[in-house]
Amino acid sequence: MPTSPRRGLRSTSSTPAVPSGDSTVSPSGVVKRVAPSSGTPASETARTIAPRAVVARAGLYLRQLDAFKGQGVHTVSSRQLGEALNLGDAQVRKDLAWFGQFGHPGVGYDVIDLAESLRAALGLDRVWPVALVGVGNLGRALLRDRGFSQRGFQVECVFDKDPRLVGQRCEGFLVEPVERLAELLAARRIVLVVLCVPADQAQAVAHRAVEGGAKGILNFAPVALSLPPGVDVVPVDLSIHLERLAYHAHHAGR
Amino acid sequence: MPTSPRRGLRSTSSTPAVPSGDSTVSPSGVVKRVAPSSGTPASETARTIAPRAVVARAGLYLRQLDAFKGQGVHTVSSRQLGEALNLGDAQVRKDLAWFGQFGHPGVGYDVIDLAESLRAALGLDRVWPVALVGVGNLGRALLRDRGFSQRGFQVECVFDKDPRLVGQRCEGFLVEPVERLAELLAARRIVLVVLCVPADQAQAVAHRAVEGGAKGILNFAPVALSLPPGVDVVPVDLSIHLERLAYHAHHAGR
Numbered sequence: 064m065p066t067s068p069r070r071g072l073r074s075t076s077s078t079p080a081v082p083s084g085d086s087t088v089s090p091s092g093v094v095k096r097v098a099p100s101s102g103t104p105a106s107e108t109a110r111t112i113a114p115r116a117v118v119a120r121a122g123l124y125l126r127q128l129d130a131f132k133g134q135g136v137h138t139v140s141s142r143q144l145g146e147a148l149n150l151g152d153a154q155v156r157k158d159l160a161w162f163g164q165f166g167h168p169g170v171g172y173d174v175i176d177l178a179e180s181l182r183a184a185l186g187l188d189r190v191w192p193v194a195l196v197g198v199g200n201l202g203r204a205l206l207r208d209r210g211f212s213q214r215g216f217q218v219e220c221v222f223d224k225d226p227r228l229v230g231q232r233c234e235g236f237l238v239e240p241v242e243r244l245a246e247l248l249a250a251r252r253i254v255l256v257v258l259c260v261p262a263d264q265a266q267a268v269a270h271r272a273v274e275g276g277a278k279g280i281l282n283f284a285p286v287a288l289s290l291p292p293g294v295d296v297v298p299v300d301l302s303i304h305l306e307r308l309a310y311h312a313h314h315a316g317r
Numbered sequence: 318m319p320t321s322p323r324r325g326l327r328s329t330s331s332t333p334a335v336p337s338g339d340s341t342v343s344p345s346g347v348v349k350r351v352a353p354s355s356g357t358p359a360s361e362t363a364r365t366i367a368p369r370a371v372v373a374r375a376g377l378y379l380r381q382l383d384a385f386k387g388q389g390v391h392t393v394s395s396r397q398l399g400e401a402l403n404l405g406d407a408q409v410r411k412d413l414a415w416f417g418q419f420g421h422p423g424v425g426y427d428v429i430d431l432a433e434s435l436r437a438a439l440g441l442d443r444v445w446p447v448a449l450v451g452v453g454n455l456g457r458a459l460l461r462d463r464g465f466s467q468r469g470f471q472v473e474c475v476f477d478k479d480p481r482l483v484g485q486r487c488e489g490f491l492v493e494p495v496e497r498l499a500e501l502l503a504a505r506r507i508v509l510v511v512l513c514v515p516a517d518q519a520q521a522v523a524h525r526a527v528e529g530g531a532k533g534i535l536n537f538a539p540v541a542l543s544l545p546p547g548v549d550v551v552p553v554d555l556s557i558h559l560e561r562l563a564y565h566a567h568h569a570g571r
Contacts, residue, residue, distance in 0.1 A: 064513060067501070089377065095551045097401075106378075108362065111568070112564075112565065112568045113404075113564070114403045115561060115565075116377075116402045116404070116563045117438070118560075118561045118565070119401050119557070119561055122557045122560045122561065122566075123370075126557075127552075135352055148370045149368045149369075149370040149371050149412075150370070150408065151405075151407065151408055151411065152406050153405065154404065154405055159481075167545065170414070174531070175388045183561065185481040185560060185564045185565025186564055186566070186568070187560060187563060187565050191559070191563050191566075193559070199456070200454040200457040200458035200459065200461070201455065201458035202560070203454040203455070204453065204454035204455035204458055205555070207454070208421065208555070209538050210554065210555060210556055211555065211556055211559065214556035214559070214560070215558060216559045216563075221390065243466075253561065254566045254569075255559060257559075258441060276347075278515075278550070278562070278565065278566035278569045279559075279562025279565055279566045281555075281558050281559060281562060284464065284465050293569055295561075295562055295565040295566070297558045297561055297562055299558060300380075300464065301459070301462070301464065301465065301471060301535075301553070302464055302465055302467075302468035303377075303380075304330075304377045304535050304551045304553060305445070305447070305465065305468070305470045305509060305533075305535060306372075306379075306439060306441060307369060307372045307373055307376065307549075308509055308532070308534070308549055308551055308553055309439065309440050309441060309445050309470075309509065309535025310366075310367070310372045310375075310440055311369075311372070311532065311533055311549040312440070312508045312509060312532035312549070313439070313440025313533045313534045314366045314440070315508075316549060
C-alpha cells in the first residue's frame with residue numbers, strides 16, 4: 064500500500080450516466096460505480112481510490128514505462144509519457160497524483176522508480192489468485208493463455224456446471240462444480256473471478272461469486288450485471304479494438 | 318468521410334518509444350506506428366488521421382454518448398463527457414477536434430448529433446466484413462459471440478490450417494484453407510482480420526493477410542507482429558482488465 068497522500072474522490076454526481084449508489088455496469092463499461100448519493104457518507108476506502116478510467120490509464124502508463132525501460136531510457140517527463148498515449152502533460156500529472164507524489168520538477172520521472180511505485184500502488188507487486196467459471200471454448204482458450212500469469216494473475220480454481228466436466232481435468236485444472244463456487248472462493252481467499260458462462264447464467268453465477276467474497280469480476284458474458292456496491296465488474300468489449308482498426312482502414316482507403 | 322478541418326499529425330519523434338518508420342507493436346499495444354522519420358514526407362493520409370490512443374478514447378466517448386442517449390439526456394458539455402471518463406474538458410475537446418468541429422460554446426454538444434458525427438468519422442456508419450483465422454477454442458468462442466456483429470462487424474470468412482477442419486462448417490461458417498487467405502481477402506475486399514492462431518504461426522499468417530490487402534489486424538496471439546507501414550495491429554491484452562479489478566480489490570481490502 065502506498066503511503067503517499069492521495070487526492071480525494073472527485074464528485075461525479077453531476078454526471079447523468081452514473082446511477083447513484085448502484086454498481087450496475089453497462090455492456091460498454093463506461094458507466095462507473097460510485098458511492099451512495101450525498102447524505103450517506105462514502106466509506107474511507109471509496110474516498111481515496113482512483114476512478115476506473117484513471118486506473119485503466121495507469122495500466123497503460125505502466126506498459127509504456129516498461130517499454131521505455133526496455134529501450135534503456137532512464138528518465139521521462141510527463142510530456143513524453145503523455146505523448147506516447149496522446150494525453151496532455153497536465154492530464155498525466157493529474158492521473159499520477161491519484162497514486163502518490165512522483166518525479167522532480169525539471170528532471171522528470173525516474174522510469175524504474177515510477178514503474179515500481181505505480182505497480183505497488185496498483186497492487187501488482189504480488190501474485191493474484193484468480194478463479195475461472197465456465198470451461199467452454201472461451202474458458203479453455205483463456206486457461207491456455209499464458210498472458211495472465213505473466214502479469215501476475217494465477218488461475219487457481221476452475222468451475223463448471225456440466226456434470227460431464229466436473230471432476231475432470233481441463234488444461235491441467237481440476238474442474239469443480241459451480242455449486243461450490245462461494246465456498247471455495249472464501250476458503251482460498253480468491254477475490255478475482257473471470258466469468259466465461261453463457262449470458263443467461265452470468266447474473267446467478269456472479270451472485271454466488273459475491274457470496275464467496277469476490278471483489279472483482281471480469282465478465283465475458285454479453286450481459287450487464289447488477290451487483291452490490293463494493294464489487295467491481297469489467298465487461299470485456301472486444302469490438303472497441305475492431306473499431307480502432309476500422310478507423311485506420313477507413314482512412315487508409317482501398 | 319468527415320469534411321471538417323482536422324488537426325495535423327502532431328510530431329511524436331521526441332518519444333523514445335516510437336521506432337521511426339516502423340509498425341512493430343509491443344504486446345502491450347502502447348507503442349504506436351508513425352510515419353517514417355523526418356526527411357521522408359508523411360503521406361497525406363498519415364498527416365490527418367488521429368493517433369490510436371485518441372481513436373480508442375473516441376470509442377469510449379461514443380459508448381458514453383449512447384449511454385446518455387439511453388438516459389434521455391439531450392445535451393452534454395465536454396466537462397460532463399470528460400467526467401464520465403475522468404478526463405479534463407480540455408483533453409476531451411482536443412480529442413474531439415481530431416474528428417471535426419462539434420458543439421456550440423455555452424450550449425455543449427447535442428448528444429445524438431455528436432454520436433452520429435463521431436460514428437461517421439470513425440467509419441462506423443457501415444458494416445465491416447471481417448475474416449477470422451484459426452478456429453481453435455478462442456476462434457470458436459469469438460464466432461459465437463454476437464457482440465461484434467451488434468457493433469457492425471460481420472465475420473464473412475473463416476480460415477484454418479487443419480485439414481480436418483477445412484471444408485467443414487464451424488459455428489455456421491465454412492472453414493477455408495489458410496493458403497487461400499490472401500486470395501479470398503482480396504476477392505471479397507476484406508481489410509480487417511482477427512488472428513486466433515498460435516504464437517508461432519501468427520507472423521506468417523499476418524504476412525499472408527497483408528498480401529491480401531489487410532489494413533487492420535486484431536491479434537490474439539501472444540507475440541509482437543512486425544508488419545509494413547500502413548497496416549495497423551491491435552494486440553489484445555486481457556490482463557489490463559484484471560489489473561483494474563486488482564487495484565479495486567487491493568483497496569477494498571479483505
